[in-house]
Amino acid sequence: MSQPSVSTxxxxxxxxxxxxxxxVRQIAYxxxxxxxxxxxxxxxxxxxEDIVLTTEEEGVALASGAWLGGxxxxxxxxxxGVGNCVNMFSLLQSADIPFFTLVTMRGEYAxxxxxxxxMGRATQAVLELMGIHVLRVSTPEEAEExxxxxxxxxxxxxxxxxxxxxxxxxxxxxxxxx
Amino acid sequence: xxxxxxxxxxxxEFVARLLASxxxxxxxxxxxxxxxxxxxAGDRDGNYYLWGAMGGAAPLGLGLALAQPDxxxxxxxxxxxxLMGIGSLATIGAKQPRNLTIVVLDNGHxxxxxxxxxxxxxxxxxxxxxxxxxxxxxxxxDSLTGCDELTRRVQIRHGVTFAQVFIEADEPxxxxxxxDGPFIKNRFRSALGLTPF
Numbered sequence: 124m125s126q127p128s129v130s131t132x133x134x135x136x137x138x139x140x141x142x143x144x145x146x147v148r149q150i151a152y153x154x155x156x157x158x159x160x161x162x163x164x165x166x167x168x169x170x171x172e173d174i175v176l177t178t179e180e181e182g183v184a185l186a187s188g189a190w191l192g193g194x195x196x197x198x199x200x201x202x203x204g205v206g207n208c209v210n211m212f213s214l215l216q217s218a219d220i221p222f223f224t225l226v227t228m229r230g231e232y233a234x235x236x237x238x239x240x241x242m243g244r245a246t247q248a249v250l251e252l253m254g255i256h257v258l259r260v261s262t263p264e265e266a267e268e269x270x271x272x273x274x275x276x277x278x279x280x281x282x283x284x285x286x287x288x289x290x291x292x293x294x295x296x297x298x299x300x301x
Numbered sequence: 302x303x304x305x306x307x308x309x310x311x312x313x314e315f316v317a318r319l320l321a322s323x324x325x326x327x328x329x330x331x332x333x334x335x336x337x338x339x340x341x342a343g344d345r346d347g348n349y350y351l352w353g354a355m356g357g358a359a360p361l362g363l364g365l366a367l368a369q370p371d372x373x374x375x376x377x378x379x380x381x382x383x384l385m386g387i388g389s390l391a392t393i394g395a396k397q398p399r400n401l402t403i404v405v406l407d408n409g410h411x412x413x414x415x416x417x418x419x420x421x422x423x424x425x426x427x428x429x430x431x432x433x434x435x436x437x438x439x440x441x442x443d444s445l446t447g448c449d450e451l452t453r454r455v456q457i458r459h460g461v462t463f464a465q466v467f468i469e470a471d472e473p474x475x476x477x478x479x480x481d482g483p484f485i486k487n488r489f490r491s492a493l494g495l496t497p498f
Binding site: 181182192214280281 | 327329349351352353354355356357358359360361362363364365366367368369386388389391392395396482483485486489490493495498
């Protein structure tokens, strides 16, 4: 797939800077184009461990382990991955562990792939059913502020927070190969 | 293959011997019998018992090992729990945390739910799986003497280690660790000198 122009956009840099300023030491991810710049910067940063996961629920457990060991971790995933996490989210409630995840949305705006629809439209409700507070970024201008607000709620107040990055924000996926 | 006729070790004796030899290790247990074994060996502030989150013990251990690189981290779980989170061995293989040891107590069965046979006694070779995921130090143990080599590897922290421990498929008396997740979390963090937010 060709890389969309948003991959180098300023709002993704702003998000990484929130993590960096917030002393995030582990960034776990199942990749998505909307996370690509943050992932690249995590890999390039010697003070941050980048952890590629085989499935998203590993990231919930990993972030909990990081917190037990005194580090802040964040999980990057696509909306489809939220479904993979459901039972593992129990850990956050049962042990009351601060948690922050950034979720790129599919199935909600100019979606080309119908298979993204069911989970994409259930994503927010699934997160809320599992006790996770949901915020949403819809425009590039608000990305830094909302991510920062959610991040602080997680690590300053111990909340469990997901920030959804709207599909309109990320931009239309280009399906043709160059 | 994991045949019931092959040599096997008593799970409680093995876990007690391992933990007695690594007093400074941070220990994460999978849910069920593995948690009871670790608790039966003596409760410690550095023990983190899971009561759910099946499949989460190994990735939780990875996050902890990356956060505490100077301490040995030992995940003790069962074959069923590890199988549910089997992909996490690939994630661990990619990161190669030097201080992480994964101990799978393998009776080839789902012990908590009525001793149904698991994949580990139906064809899966967990050591081969771990090696295939890039964990070179992967081996099986079937005796108490094998515990001493495992202990040495935990202590030296010279690379991620995976040990499949063939245990007897018995059900020793349940001894239940605390189920109060926030208590266990706060006790664990406090032992590491971490303060509440």
